[in-house]
Structure formats: structure tokens, C-alpha cells
Amino acid sequence: METPAYYTGIPFVILLLLIAFMPLAAPHFWEKNRNKAIITAIISLPIFIFLVAEFPHELVHNLKDYVSFIVLLAALFIISGGILLTGDLKATPSVNTTFLAVGAVIANLIGTTGASMLLIRPLLRTNSERKFTGHIPVFFIFVVSNIGGCLTPIGDPPLFLGYLKGVPFVWTLQLLPEWLVTLAIVMTVFYFWDTLAYRKETPLDIKRDVVYATPLGISGKINLLFLGGVILSVLFQTPTPYRELIMVAMTVLSMVFTSKALRKENRFTFYPIIEVAVLFAGIFVTMVPLLMILHAKGAEFGITKPWQFFWLTGSLSSFLDNAPTYLTFFSLAESVTSQLGAAGFEIVAGVRADLLAAISAGAVFMGANTYIGNGPNFMVKAIAEEQKVKVPHFFGYMVYSMAILIPIFVVVTLIFYR
Numbered sequence: 001m002e003t004p005a006y007y008t009g010i011p012f013v014i015l016l017l018l019i020a021f022m023p024l025a026a027p028h029f030w031e032k033n034r035n036k037a038i039i040t041a042i043i044s045l046p047i048f049i050f051l052v053a054e055f056p057h058e059l060v061h062n063l064k065d066y067v068s069f070i071v072l073l074a075a076l077f078i079i080s081g082g083i084l085l086t087g088d089l090k091a092t093p094s095v096n097t098t099f100l101a102v103g104a105v106i107a108n109l110i111g112t113t114g115a116s117m118l119l120i121r122p123l124l125r126t127n128s129e130r131k132f133t134g135h136i137p138v139f140f141i142f143v144v145s146n147i148g149g150c151l152t153p154i155g156d157p158p159l160f161l162g163y164l165k166g167v168p169f170v171w172t173l174q175l176l177p178e179w180l181v182t183l184a185i186v187m188t189v190f191y192f193w194d195t196l197a198y199r200k201e202t203p204l205d206i207k208r209d210v211v212y213a214t215p216l217g218i219s220g221k222i223n224l225l226f227l228g229g230v231i232l233s234v235l236f237q238t239p240t241p242y243r244e245l246i247m248v249a250m251t252v253l254s255m256v257f258t259s260k261a262l263r264k265e266n267r268f269t270f271y272p273i274i275e276v277a278v279l280f281a282g283i284f285v286t287m288v289p290l291l292m293i294l295h296a297k298g299a300e301f302g303i304t305k306p307w308q309f310f311w312l313t314g315s316l317s318s319f320l321d322n323a324p325t326y327l328t329f330f331s332l333a334e335s336v337t338s339q340l341g342a343a344g345f346e347i348v349a350g351v352r353a354d355l356l357a358a359i360s361a362g363a364v365f366m367g368a369n370t371y372i373g374n375g376p377n378f379m380v381k382a383i384a385e386e387q388k389v390k391v392p393h394f395f396g397y398m399v400y401s402m403a404i405l406i407p408i409f410v411v412v413t414l415i416f417y418r
Contacts, residue, residue: 148179
């Protein structure tokens with residue numbers, strides 16, 4: 001089949017670079033969704049017109065995936081925004097580590113964004129009497145906002161895109177060994193780090209922490225039912241458009257049955273999901289030519305080993321959004337599988353299973369390497385700063401990730417992807 005010229009992939013690269021660097025170069029301009037929409041339209045419109053004329057079938061297929069993708073993210077974001085956790089536990093290292101472990105599990109049920117928004121404020125509230133807490137949001141981003149969500153298509157956006165490409169819902173459970181090893185090391189490091197920080201606290205702060213401790217409470221429990229509806233619509237592989245209609249129905253019911261006061265107390269706004277919808281509209285259009293090129297000629301690039309897919313997917317996911325990165329290397333793996341053969345390998349959705357595992361783990365895990373690797377990362381940073389927690393700046397955060405995560409990912413490579 002005819003494929004687009006290589007230069008048609010340039011708008012996709014430009015758009016991803018803008019998403020990565022505009023928050024640093026022009027934060028006030030970029031914080032308005034209207035400006036994001038204008039820039040995205042300018043970049044993607046020429047490719048949209050080109051695809052309508054030359055490759056309409058591929059464009060329509062990608063836009064259908066975009067609708068499914070955004071409907072799921074919006075449903076999880078809006079419904080989880082109606083659940084409010086209250087309380088203030090004792091801020092001991094064991095309690096904080098338990099918070100992270102619970103968040104890693106929940107991320108697979110309501111997504112990394114939903115879990116992050118649900119748990120970050122209670123965790124910060126729990127630690128509000130302590131002074132040495134700047135590391136806590138960093139490890140929260142590592143665990144809850146990224147690594148934790150690799151076991152289900154609902155957990156992280158890249159995996160849902162894989163589900164839309166034909167990866168079975170339960171297949172990602174095969175990443176359980178990687179999940180356990182990575183989280184075990186990260187949370188062990190966190191426990192000892194937090195223990196040292198806890199010992200620096202003054203006796204008065206420790207006493208205040210004990211005095212102000214209150215049990216956890218939950219409001220908006222009816223939203224758990226609506227979340228269940230969303231999860232079941234994906235789990236039972238409800239066909240399009242019925243799956244999306246169920247998600248929309250669950251979202252509308254959540255808005256109807258959740259009080260505005262509760263959402264206000266939860267500081268819920270539609271800003272983040274509108275931002276994602278705007279940017280990904282451009283991404284899903286501009287990525288079509290690149291996906292077609294990789295699918296047709298990917299084996300020519302010499303990327304054929306699981307460790308290569310793990311690190312290349314992860315490296316790009318660190319600085320560009322991990323969802324389009326996943327799709328890019330998924331198409332590359334399809335090409336490698338079809339052109340080089342797959343004798344002796346399990347095939348999943350047209351891709352060798354060993355390559356798919358490496359792509360999935362790379363996209364999800366290494367989205368934690370920078371603030372811009374995954375959507376919830378900057379949101380957690382903003383909430384922590386709002387709570388007067390001194391968190392590291394962009395490059396300071398990367399010092400954490402380079403020192404802690406990169407050696408762990410080397411271990412993961414040696415165990416699973418050699």
C-alpha cells in the first residue's frame with residue numbers, strides 16, 4: 001500500500017515538542033486551553049486536509065480511536081472527581097508507604113489520573129504537620145501516577161490505546177512480574193528515604209501529627225458504582241459505540257448524583273480533561289502518516305530487540321507524551337513482526353508478545369522520568385505547591401528520577417528484556 005512521504009511526520013514531532021517545552025518556555029500563554037487549541041489547529045489542519053484527500057480511511061480509523069480514548073479518560077476523571085477522601089492519618093513512613101501501595105493498585109481500576117487526584121490531597125494532608133516532605137510528591141508521581149497503572153488497559157492511557165488496537169483486556173496482567181519488581185524496589189527506597197526524613201522532624205511536629213490525626217472518611221460513594229459500570233464496559237469488550245455510550249451515561253449519572261459542594265471541596269475542574277482532549281485531537285491527526293510509515297517500513301530501522309523497544313519507548317515517553325509514543329512503537333513492532341517473522345513467539349494483536357511487553361512497560365514506567373511524561377505528573381506537582389509543599393523544579397525532579405528510576409530500569413532490563 002502507498003505510504004506518505006517521511007516529511008508528513010514533521011507536524012507530529014513539532015506538536016509533541018511544543019507540548020513538552022511550551023509549559024517551560026511560555027507558561028502563561030500555554031496555560032490557557034484556548035491558546036493550546038489554536039496552536040494545535042494550526043499545526044494539524046494541513047495534515048488533516050492532506051489525509052482527507054489521500055488517506056481518508058486511515059484518518060477515520062484514528063479519529064474513532066480518539067473518541068474512544070477521550071471518552072474513557074473523561075469518564076474516569078469526572079467520576080473519580082466525585083469521590084472525596086477526608087481525614088488525617090499519622091504521617092509515619094509505614095503509613096506513607098501504604099498510601100503508595102494502595103494507590104498503585106487503585107491506579108489499575110480508575111486510571112493513574114483518577115488515582116492521583118483521589119489520593120494526593122489526603123496524602124499531603126496526612127503529612128501537613130511534617131516539614132521534610134518534598135520527596136513525597138516525587139515518589140507519589142513515580143508510583144501512583146505512572147508505574148502502578150500497568151496491569152489493565154484502564155490503568156494508563158497507552159495501554160487503553162493498545163486495547164483499542166486489539167490487545168485483550170487481561171493480557172496486561174502478564175506484566176505483573178515487572179510491576180512487582182519495580183514497585184518493590186521503588187517503595188523500599190521510599191520507605192528508607194522517608195524514615196530518614198521522619199527522624200529529622202522536631203518532637204513538636206511529631207506531637208502535632210499525632211494530636212491532629214483523624215480517621216479516613218469517604219464521600220461520594222455512589223461514584224464507585226459508576227466507576228464499576230465504566231470498568232465492566234471495557235472488561236466485557238462491549239462493542240463501539242455502545243461502550244462509549246455506557247461511559248457517557250455513567251459520567252452523566254455521576255454529575256447528576258454528586259453534589260456541587262463535594263466537587264468544589266475536591267477542587268474539581270474540567271480544565272485538565274479539556275486540555276487532554278484539545279492536545280490529543282491534534283496528536284491523533286498528525287500521527288497518522290507516521291504510523292503508516294512505521295507500519296510499512298519499520299523493520300528497516302534495525303530496532304528488533306525487546307530491550308531496544310523498552311528503552312526507546314521509555315526515553316521518548318519521558319519527554320513526549322507516553323500515549324502517542326506507545327502507538328508509534330506499536331506500529332514499529334507490527335512491522336518487525338510481519339517482516340522478520342515471529343517463529344517461536346506468541347503473537348498479540350499482530351505484535352510479538354515480548355516486544356509488546358517491552359513497549360507497554362517502557363511507556364508506563366518511564367512516563368515517570370519527567371514532569372511532562374504523563375498527564376497526572378504536572379497535576380500532582382501543582383496540587384503539592386498549592387499545599388505549600390516545596391517540590392523540586394523540572395530539572396531537580398529529573399535528578400530524582402535519574403538517580404532512583406534509571407538504575408531500577410536497568411535492573412528490569414537485565415531481568416526481563418535482555
